[in-house]
Amino acid sequence: MRWLTYGTDAVLVECASRAEAAAVRATVVSAAHPEVVEVVPGASTVLVSVRPGSKALGEIRASVEGADLTHPPAGDPREHVPDVRYDGDDLELVARTAGITVEKVVQLHTEAEYTVAFTGFAPGFGYLTGLPEPLRQARLDSARTRVPAGSVAVAGEFAGVYPRASPGGWRLLGRTDAVLFDPRAERPALLAPGDRVRFRSVS
Numbered sequence: 001m002r003w004l005t006y007g008t009d010a011v012l013v014e015c016a017s018r019a020e021a022a023a024v025r026a027t028v029v030s031a032a033h034p035e036v037v038e039v040v041p042g043a044s045t046v047l048v049s050v051r052p053g054s055k056a057l058g059e060i061r062a063s064v065e066g067a068d069l070t071h072p073p074a075g076d077p078r079e080h081v082p083d084v085r086y087d088g089d090d091l092e093l094v095a096r097t098a099g100i101t102v103e104k105v106v107q108l109h110t111e112a113e114y115t116v117a118f119t120g121f122a123p124g125f126g127y128l129t130g131l132p133e134p135l136r137q138a139r140l141d142s143a144r145t146r147v148p149a150g151s152v153a154v155a156g157e158f159a160g161v162y163p164r165a166s167p168g169g170w171r172l173l174g175r176t177d178a179v180l181f182d183p184r185a186e187r188p189a190l191l192a193p194g195d196r197v198r199f200r201s202v203s
Contacts, residue, residue: 003061009037010049011057013064018117018129021046023072025193027064030073036060041118041193043127077115078195080178082161083202084110084152088172090140094154098134106201108132109173114159114197119189124163124181126191131159143169150175152199 001024002014015021025041028048035056040047050056086106095102114128131154139155144167147153151162153170162168163180176199180190191197 006047006049009052009054009057010047011061013046013048015044015046018044020044020069022115022117023067023069024064026072026075027067027069028060029194030075031060031063033060039193042120043118075194078192080190080195080197081200082152082176082178082197084174084176084199085203086174086201088152088174090153090171091173094135094137094171094173097137100134105135105173108135109154109159110199110201112159112198114199116191116193116195116197117158118193119191122163122166122181123183124189124191125160126180126189126193126195126197128159128197129157131157135159137171139169140171143167147172148175150177150180152176 001016004012006012013024015024021041021044024046025039028039033056035050035054037051038049048060091102095105112130112132114130116126117129119126135154136157146165147162147168149162149164151172152174153160153172155170161176161180182188
């Protein structure tokens with residue numbers, strides 16, 4: 001991994017893989033260093049910022065480099081189980097591409113346990129890892145100009161839920177009424193890195 005200075009009070013850790021980035025994030029978070037202000041994971045990076053003037057970045061680096069990143073701290077992740085109506089516009093396309101039935105798509109999607117690897121794209125949008133192999137499919141050839149809020153979708157190795165109406169090219173499996181982002185709430189974003197998600201099928 002590479003440690004890159006990011007301004008005067010932060011460091012960007014470039015990792016060799018998504019798994020290594022997740023382990024670095026978990027290690028920093030579990031240490032609960034009082035000088036850490038924010039830990040922001042990306043696909044293969046982790047940004048760690050500390051209080052202005054703090055000397056904690058050296059301590060944080062030492063703790064990460066001394067940790068066993070193959071067995072990162074498990075922490076105490078929050079769990080979310082949003083209800084989903086599986087009636088998405090691309091449900092049959094996903095089934096056809098995977099060579100399975102629509103019912104099997106729903107079964108695979110609901111039996112999997114997902115982890116929020118990182119957030120981005122839009123406020124409240126979590127990139128969920130743990131998608132079963134048959135459902136790992138390419139984005140649409142042409143993105144939609146408007147995807148409704150609450151759309152449950154897949155693209156590549158990720159699953160996700162659109163927190164608000166926006167353009168998008170992911171394949172739509174269904175929709176949920178769960179509120180992914182509320183700027184008035186104490187925690188505006190429902191999903192945070194490290195959280196666990198399971199989807200429940202409802203009529």
